Amino acid sequence: MDRDEVRELLERVSSGSETAEGALRTLSQGPLSGAGGTGAGTEDLGFARLDTHRALRTGDPEVVYGAGKTPEQTVALLEALRRQPGRRSAVATRLPDATLEAVAETFPGARIDPVARCAAVGGQPAPRGSVLVVTAGTSDEPVAREAAFVASEFGCSTRIVRDVGVAGIHRLLAVRDELDAADCLIVVAGMDGALPSVVAGLVGNPVIAVPTSVGYGSSFGGIAPLLTMLNSCGPGVMVCNIDNGFGAAVAAARMTRRMVRADTDTCACADAGTDAPVPVGR
Template identity: 65%
Template sequence: MSDSQSTDDLGFARVDLDRERRTGDPEVVYGAGKTPEQVVTLLTRLHAAHPGRAVLATRLDPAAQERVRADLPDAVLDPVAGTATLGEPPAPRGRVLVVSAGTSDAPVAAEAAVSVRVHGAAVERIGDVGVAGLHRVLAVRDRLDEADCLIVVAGMEGALPSVVGGLVGVPLIAVPTSVGYGASLGGLSALLGMLNSCAPGISVVNIDNGYGAGVAAARIARRTAR
């Protein structure tokens, strides 16, 4: 397919309309740095190109969320995740469990959960099971083992993925968050802790990248179910 056929030039952005054919998933709107009007235009164009499934916008500030709500009343907004979904998600294949350490990690965990659902896997969440209360993680071990893929979200020292990775053999995607006091260095400490985990089978995405973790986990779950 030629570039002119696979993209849509809106002046401020070139929309990749061929991505679903190549990868199985349509392009997603990254809302940070875009005006509310641009977010609405991009979501509308993607939805028109993919009417049979949901399209997603992430990292929407309150102004962008309000504009989407006003102009696209059928869109589903998640103010915690900062996302907007337009259209019906695919029938879910496989199951992902999103596990987060604390309430402060909720926005990243919510973004991951929405991304999983939009990208075609079922999703459940377990929150507030950080390592400061290790009994809370141990109490849900059976649920961890039942998932096709895990997303584990944590800030501070980023220890939760190592603990979970030592309890179960489920594919695990770790997400460091920028939550923590000064020496957490905006999530760098959690990132390095996860990269240096001694628990095998852990993959790590970038700081606060719930979307990237959600896409990867959904693809693993879909393949497992297939």
Template identity: 50%
Template sequence: MPDFDLDLDRTARRGYPEAIFCQGKTAAQVAAIAAEVRSRPDVVTLFTRVRSEHVTAVLSQLPDAHHDEPAALMAWPPSPPPPTGGPVLVLAAGTSDLPVAREALLTARYLGRSADLTADVGVAGLHRILSRLDQIRAAHAIVVAAGMDGALPSVVAGLVEAPVVAVPTSVGYGAAFGGLAPLLSMLNACAPGVAVVNIDNGYGAGHLAAQITAPRR
């Protein structure tokens, strides 16, 4: 018996597929999971937190799988489904936040949303976010990835109608405590309409944004 039990019917139950969290899994375990996934090309599968050995393992079973190295994410089938629902915009406060932001971006895309990413719009230069108001106000949900003081989600939420999904990153100097400082800042956002996911959880942020912008049934 394998030491995993894939939930391949999750899409039928709740509209979104299971993702494979690879951190802590061996290459052999990931290869076995990828082999089972191969039998269901109708189900989008994301492999998150992949390391080099996981990439090799997945490609041994799914040679055309898409790999985004900065996001530490793989996807199969390699092409996202045609987008439906409202657009998602992902904002990265700084270039250092891009790995988490890209994980959110690709998650939203592979869950069927139109999604774009804009980087380097942190609060250290407010003119940068203000110059993009038309773009951010066109989005139906906004993911904001920020470390350091984590102030950007509150600023964005005060400027737009759409809900904001805040994802703290573990970027910052010592007093950022590996993302705890921005997490607390985001939880204490004075602007309403901010939902907060866990530190570095780009997948969770992208998933929530995809659910928010899903087509109405």
């Protein structure tokens, strides 16, 4: 369960549509004790200790990092995540080919992106806020697809604008309106890594820059674009690690979630006839 789901549960208790005992039973089956585990908020699978409490602490459940795990281990972790109460999907990233095949066979309804090397099992949350993923070139596609996949599973309406790198600046200028319309931008680039700085100079949206390991020898496997992005002249650029589409997506989803909630609370306050916005805290 994530924080929104716990809040809904508490509101049902407050309204009388749910008993305190029923709410306690729901919580005890989820984030407050590991189902079959050895400690509060965990489920011990022997090879891994699943964090079942993370969604309540942070708003987002644990995600399975598939690299270095066997297909059987990844499947077992996804099954354990699906046993937890709540509506959020179980997500795995960086999946080898054999694991992608195992997930598809075990979970027939799974959403799988072989380019992103990601999979998700279970229902998607209703989208709140929009994230636009922007790529400098086609070679950045795997990292961009990872970002888009995770952002969608974390509750964002997500699109990708492809191949608008600075080598042909007119391509970027042609999509400026799309950039401006998004709540948050994830800008993915290798080579010289200049694209996020240019984007930040065109629009006022939050920009999360993701350097990729795409480039010739002097890009040093993504270090050159990473340093360019860290030294960006464009204000407001936040930088993730090399090829870290996952981290960028989580950051973008959390920001857009806060934005949408703040807008909703402010509108509710205006409807009530007061000038002061309702405090937004978690």
